[in-house]
Amino acid sequence: MTLFDLVSNPQSLISLYGDWPSFKGGRITSMELVEDGPTINIIVQLTRVPQNPPQRWKRNKFNAVSIEISFFGVESISMTDWSINNVIEKLLIQENADCRVPWKRIDCCTKEGVQFCFQCIDIRIKSIIPILIDQE
Template sequence: MNITRFMNPQALTAMYGDIPSFVGAEALSVVFSQDGPSVFVKFMMKGKPLKKPARWPSVFDVVYVEISFGAAEIVGFSKWGRSNVVSEILACLMGGRELVKFIFENECCLEFSYDWACVEGINYGLIGSP
């Protein structure tokens, strides 16, 4: 992922060696909050990280990552569907803020600018056979 304004990337970098790209991940939910205002995105990533936390079981096949984007200004959001798999992420710095555009395989598009990003949670899941 090209997002550079993470306040707390340590959990992601410890598990994946770097901030993962999120291309191929499915966005399960997008929540807009007036607090901040903020955008919360919950991703489901298939496969296992390079290094899982010790407390996680050995049997899991997805990782759920929740990210909040603070002081967000929405540019556009269209065509939300049932399967919102990320096909491309474009990001650039603009005037002290970051502009990010998520493009999904189903033609959905989410674009906004923000001041900071925060990893809100990382959890394992089992949706199929490992």
């Protein structure tokens, strides 16, 4: 199962990319724990250029996208380490449909050894922001 299968509002990313982009190789730049919900907000930079970017993005030559994903109703959080340059190596999403509340389990590890997992009730794309990454 992929993030696309469980996200409540995948349309914005699909309209930009023409399909659901892979998050493998994306860089986690921020992870915020919020009491309300409780919620985890994760920002991932994808360097795959969208297939259908808005004209303003083309004019400004943006070459990457910063996506903020919100996970609501979070519990059972486990995290090992935090680093710089957190490139996603594995992102596994599972749905537990056996109980009254359909939990989604998120397991992620990065090339740098950062690992985290948690359960949530809902997943939403919170924002999509174009960015320019210096490619020297």
